[in-house]
Amino acid sequence: MELTDADLVARVLVDDDQHAFGELVRRHQSSLRGLLRQLTRTDVALADDLAQQAFLRAYKNIRSFRGEARFSTWLYRIAYNCFRENARRRKELVGIDEEQLQTQHDPQVADPGLRHDLMRALNLLPLNERSAILLCCQNGLSHDEAARVLDIPLGTVKTNVLRGREKLKRMLADWGPN
Amino acid sequence: MNQEDWLDRELREAAPYIDDEGFTARVLQQLPPPRRRHDLLRAVILLGMAFLASVLAYVVSGGGRFVSVTFDRLAALPALWVFALALTSGLVIAAAGATAAVSRSRASLT
Numbered sequence: 448m449e450l451t452d453a454d455l456v457a458r459v460l461v462d463d464d465q466h467a468f469g470e471l472v473r474r475h476q477s478s479l480r481g482l483l484r485q486l487t488r489t490d491v492a493l494a495d496d497l498a499q500q501a502f503l504r505a506y507k508n509i510r511s512f513r514g515e516a517r518f519s520t521w522l523y524r525i526a527y528n529c530f531r532e533n534a535r536r537r538k539e540l541v542g543i544d545e546e547q548l549q550t551q552h553d554p555q556v557a558d559p560g561l562r563h564d565l566m567r568a569l570n571l572l573p574l575n576e577r578s579a580i581l582l583c584c585q586n587g588l589s590h591d592e593a594a595r596v597l598d599i600p601l602g603t604v605k606t607n608v609l610r611g612r613e614k615l616k617r618m619l620a621d622w623g624p625n
Numbered sequence: 626m627n628q629e630d631w632l633d634r635e636l637r638e639a640a641p642y643i644d645d646e647g648f649t650a651r652v653l654q655q656l657p658p659p660r661r662r663h664d665l666l667r668a669v670i671l672l673g674m675a676f677l678a679s680v681l682a683y684v685v686s687g688g689g690r691f692v693s694v695t696f697d698r699l700a701a702l703p704a705l706w707v708f709a710l711a712l713t714s715g716l717v718i719a720a721a722g723a724t725a726a727v728s729r730s731r732a733s734l735t
Binding site for chain 2: 465468
């Protein structure tokens with residue numbers, strides 16, 4: 448029988464079982480690295496560094512995981528904090544504004560496909576909308592869970608998802624159903 | 626199909642599974658060494674308690690006279706009986722040790 452995340456966390460807490468923690472890393476590495484790659488605008492090396500940092504921080508602070516939320520939600524929150532701290536250091540927290548959005552989207556460039564356009568459109572969204580879209584629409588978190596991860600009010604998450612969707616729809620209008 | 630469904634599906638599919646490729650091993654390498662268990666402390670406490678219990682038993686039993694009485698009785702037993710008693714005790718202790726070892730190895734495999 449496969450152990451649940453809660454079982455593995457318990458083993459880490461009680462026995463300081465690093466194999467159990469390794470299993471948690473194996474289970475969540477893909478989604479966490481994926482999220483961070485999107486947040487860092489596909490900077491793979493930076494995203495992996497942040498993911499590593501997030502897992503190490505999770506290990507050191509595992510006693511503060513009280514099991515009220517899913518382990519993955521708690522992990523996302525740590526990862527998002529790592530990303531924010533790094534972005535603050537790199538002064539990248541300011542989102543790209545509408546004007547920038549227009550100038551960066553060059554309709555003359557022939558895109559190889561929808562996936563490429565979607566990635567580019569996502570990268571053009573301001574951070575608050577991008578992160579809300581990534582958590583809720585891509586990683587399947589509820590608005591409430593996303594609000595915990597991002598440490599913002601529930602209403603703000605809903606607004607950001609809505610605005611982000613609108614912008615994505617606008618940017619991907621050529622690909623959408625008519 | 627409405628725009629929301631289409632967008633959600635595309636967003637989900639745009640996040641493929643990322644192969645581990647040594648990521649987990651790198652994280653595990655960077656973990657701090659496991660906490661030192663308080664095995665020594667536990668052993669000291671257990672030995673201390675055992676010592677105290679022995680002293681208490683010695684005092685309560687009137688200077689441990691029961692020990693010499695037991696040895697006298699054992700010495701009076703036929704050699705075959707003493708051998709059987711020692712063998713039985715050894716087997717019981719070995720079985721308990723083996724059971725503990727098996728259950729511990731099972732727990733570490735799951």
